[in-house]
Amino acid sequence: MEAKLLYETDRCLHCGSCLSVCPLVNAGVPGNPKKVGVYAARDMRKADYFTTTPFNCTFCLACVNACPVNLPTPEVVKRLRGRVKRPDSIEQLVENVKSSGNIFGMRNDERWIWSIELDFPLEEKIDTKAEVGYFVGCNSAFAPSLSGIPVANITLLERAKINYTLISGEKCCGIPLAMAGEESVLAEIAKSNVEEYKKRGVKVLVTSCPACLRAWREVYPRIVKVPFKVQHATQFIFSLIKRGKIKLARIDRKVTYQDPCELARGCGIIIEPRLLIKETGALLLEFKEKGLEAECCGGGGLLRATNPQTATRLALSKLQEAKLLGSEAIITACPACKQNLLKAGGDIPILDIGELLLTALPSNS
Ligand code: SF4
Numbered sequence: 001m002e003a004k005l006l007y008e009t010d011r012c013l014h015c016g017s018c019l020s021v022c023p024l025v026n027a028g029v030p031g032n033p034k035k036v037g038v039y040a041a042r043d044m045r046k047a048d049y050f051t052t053t054p055f056n057c058t059f060c061l062a063c064v065n066a067c068p069v070n071l072p073t074p075e076v077v078k079r080l081r082g083r084v085k086r087p088d089s090i091e092q093l094v095e096n097v098k099s100s101g102n103i104f105g106m107r108n109d110e111r112w113i114w115s116i117e118l119d120f121p122l123e124e125k126i127d128t129k130a131e132v133g134y135f136v137g138c139n140s141a142f143a144p145s146l147s148g149i150p151v152a153n154i155t156l157l158e159r160a161k162i163n164y165t166l167i168s169g170e171k172c173c174g175i176p177l178a179m180a181g182e183e184s185v186l187a188e189i190a191k192s193n194v195e196e197y198k199k200r201g202v203k204v205l206v207t208s209c210p211a212c213l214r215a216w217r218e219v220y221p222r223i224v225k226v227p228f229k230v231q232h233a234t235q236f237i238f239s240l241i242k243r244g245k246i247k248l249a250r251i252d253r254k255v256t257y258q259d260p261c262e263l264a265r266g267c268g269i270i271i272e273p274r275l276l277i278k279e280t281g282a283l284l285l286e287f288k289e290k291g292l293e294a295e296c297c298g299g300g301g302l303l304r305a306t307n308p309q310t311a312t313r314l315a316l317s318k319l320q321e322a323k324l325l326g327s328e329a330i331i332t333a334c335p336a337c338k339q340n341l342l343k344a345g346g347d348i349p350i351l352d353i354g355e356l357l358l359t360a361l362p363s364n365s
């Protein structure tokens with residue numbers, strides 16, 4: 001693997017395109033994607049030099065998108081994170097996943113705490129046979145400020161009369177471990193999560209977290225056969241609306257969409273969220289940089305755990321731009337984006353796209 005990375009990084013043209021788009025470099029934080037890519041991969045023993053640097057990366061993929069030779073800088077950063085002494089906050093997160101199955105170290109059977117906000121009992125949907133599975137993800141399951149995400153998505157599935165299931169054995173998707181440079185239990189997690197949905201006869205798995213989506217689509221298939229389709233909630237819900245299974249009323253609101261890096265650059269899902277916003281009748285006021293060129297909000301790569309000041313600074317820049325656009329809400333499609341934008345403060349509402357759709361759901365349809 002390291003030999004492959006060395007080979008890859010030797011292709012660097014030293015053009016500097018990655019530097020101009022890196023949100024951390026632009027925020028003046030020590031670090032240099034070009035140097036990480038070329039020098040660190042060449043001699044991993046120099047990793048000590050990058051003791052703090054590899055954790056100053058949001059895995060936003062902007063460098064890869066800008067690189068004329070598609071150099072996998074974030075992959076090198078991940079390798080480095082596995083080589084240096086990890087900050088205590090990251091060490092704790094790794095231990096939590098290993099011991100509890102979730103990043104917070106909470107009791108894993110409390111994954112359904114958010115469901116008290118539903119106006120129907122969720123119990124009968126857990127561990128049942130169904131064609132559609134919903135993977136909640138740790139952030140949405142445990143962070144009180146994000147409970148609206150699973151509540152909205154489950155309400156939309158109910159409204160469309162979809163037969164769906166959630167699994168009591170859900171474990172962290174494993175991406176936070178990979179981001180921490182710790183891959184030792186990834187295979188075990190992948191096999192367990194796949195088996196749980198397979199047992200229930202699931203044919204389509206839906207998740208509202210782009211990082212979870214990438215785990216299911218890119219990481220798990222390298223470990224175990226994933227015998228069903230995996231979609232982001234924006235794709236699945238859009239297909240339900242197109243099939244007439246969900247009817248929306250028109251809402252009068254000016255909104256701005258923050259493309260989550262992992263969804264746009266990582267999965268190429270750029271159109272569906274915008275089409276969903278259009279379905280609500282809301283007026284979409286776009287950020288200057290969007291889609292593949294979208295600026296990172298600072299919520300990825302575990303940056304909030306290691307460098308909260310910079311994570312906040314990047315988020316504030318998005319909040320400010322949205323305000324200047326005259327936007328009344330920032331819409332995103334990622335729990336980490338929503339959380340980071342919320343933690344930055346400000347008086348503009350931050351909603352997941354599912355939550356926006358909920359506001360357009362007629363009460364009696
Ligand atoms: S992934 Fe994003 S934050 Fe990390 S080095 Fe590349 S551009 Fe910078």
Ligand code: SF4
Pocket residue numbers: 011012013014015016017018019033034037063066067068069070071073
């Ligand atoms: S954009 Fe790619 S080729 Fe150019 S300096 Fe960065 S890593 Fe090297």
